[in-house]
Amino acid sequence: MNKLTIIGGGNLGKSILSGLANSTMFEVKNITVVDKSKYNLTAIEEELGVSTSQDITTSIRGVKWVILCVQPRQLDIVLKEIKDIVTADQILISTVTGISIAEINETIPINKVVRVMPNTGASKKLSMTCIAANEEVKEELEIVQKMFDTIGETLVIEERLMQAATVLGASGIAFFLRFLRAMIQGGIQMGFHPHEAQIIAVQTAIGAATLVAENGTHPEREIDKVTTPQGCTIEGLNEMEHQGLSSSVIKGVMASYEKINTIK
Ligand SMILES: NC(=O)c1ccc[n+]([C@@H]2O[C@H](COP(=O)([O-])OP(=O)(O)OC[C@H]3O[C@@H](n4cnc5c(N)ncnc54)[C@H](OP(=O)(O)O)[C@@H]3O)[C@@H](O)[C@H]2O)c1
Structure with missing residues (x-):
């Protein structure tokens, strides 16, 4: 069998x-x-x-x-x-x-x-x-x-979490890719050709995910390692948060979850 x-x-x-x-x-x-x-x-x-x-x-x-x-x-x-x-x-x-x-x-x-x-x-x-x-x-x-x-x-x-798994795992591919696209657009605005910006952003995303996956650390610990006090990273991160980055991602995940529960 x-x-x-x-x-x-x-x-x-x-x-x-x-x-x-x-x-x-x-x-x-x-x-x-x-x-x-x-x-x-x-x-x-x-x-x-x-x-x-x-x-x-x-x-x-x-x-x-x-x-x-x-x-x-x-x-x-x-x-x-x-x-x-x-x-x-x-x-x-x-x-x-x-x-x-x-x-x-x-x-x-x-x-x-x-x-x-x-x-x-x-x-x-x-x-x-x-x-x-x-x-x-x-x-x-x-x-x-x-x-x-x-x-x-x-x-x-547990099966009760299957809809949540669909949002976080399956739709999650699209969510991460949209963030990747935004990074590429920022790179182009700073002067890179689109294909160059894509190479840099994609490899950086792989590196970021691999750091967390292989070190088993919380993302914020890896963020701390690249965040110099009063430096350019914290300036960028704080501006993203003032514009609602974490809040909009969480709201997007929850909107997707609410939608999937109405489709069912
Ligand atoms: N793609 C993903 O990464 C992913 C992720 C999570 C879940 N899923 C789920 O996985 C399922 C499959 O997705 P998919 O993207 O692989 O779909 P797909 O590319 O459309 O593949 C389905 C295949 O099954 C064939 N098929 C349909 N009815 C059949 C039958 N009665 N007998 C034999 N073959 C039949 C289809 O043929 P025809 O095209 O000729 O109809 C098609 O080749 C979906 O339910 C999707 O929700 C997919």
């Missing part, structure tokens, strides 16, 4: 496939990807050597792990297609945004269900993936976490 099927070979499906196919967790012949497009499947097969199929039902028989990687509007069709085939010992792992375990259980009542929320960093093996599971999934949770460790960092959370 050490077989895995991914339903949906789109952006995220391909990223997960690439992580798993290049890990030692599964033999590539034991990984199957199902998609509607034969063209897409041929490309995946050639690149990663995994099995491919356009038939969901035959692809999930005898398979322990099934990862659902379709759009939210497509999930219902897939669940209805597999509901009479899945067995109680199969683990359904849903990447689908905004669909709860309880909602999946409305169609498939008996299964072990795990929800995962990666982000687009997955395509560079730098995803932040939050994972939540129902009570049925205990010893398998560690294996699910290992699967998603192949595409970045993972954290097991």
Whole structure:
């Protein structure tokens, strides 16, 4: 039963496939990807050597792990297609945004269900993936976490925090990128060409994030290290705060959170 099927070979499906196919967790012949497009499947097969199929039902028989990687509007069709085939010992792992375990259980009542929320960093093996599971999934949770460790960092959370994880982790990519864009614009105004400003701002962002990630420090401690009293950094930081930087970021995160809770 050490077989895995991914339903949906789109952006995220391909990223997960690439992580798993290049890990030692599964033999590539034991990984199957199902998609509607034969063209897409041929490309995946050639690149990663995994099995491919356009038939969901035959692809999930005898398979322990099934990862659902379709759009939210497509999930219902897939669940209805597999509901009479899945067995109680199969683990359904849903990447689908905004669909709860309880909602999946409305169609498939008996299964072990795990929800995962990666982000687009997955395509560079730098995803932040939050994972939540129902009570049925205990010893398998560690294996699910290992699967998603192949595409970045993972954290097991309570399902009630899944919407918050979507805002902080998935929308968070956009929030950081907007800050990055603003830094680039500032760099251009000071005299750099756009591509030069981008190289400087991107590498600085990687450096800043890596300092916190690897040192395990609070951001403010790393800020203190570059903030000379009466210097240019504190001048810039204080002006940003007078203009409401922290406040607007927190308000933006909360607006996003309020919105996601109305979409649900
Ligand atoms: N991309 C991310 O980083 C990310 C992050 C967090 C969560 N998610 C969630 O992950 C899910 C997948 O996202 P994505 O960006 O990978 O979407 P995507 O690129 O649209 O991929 C979905 C794939 O599934 C295929 N598909 C749809 N219905 C199918 C069916 N019945 N049988 C077989 N294949 C089917 C689609 O084919 P067609 O295009 O022909 O319909 C498409 O190739 C979404 O629910 C999204 O909310 C994504």
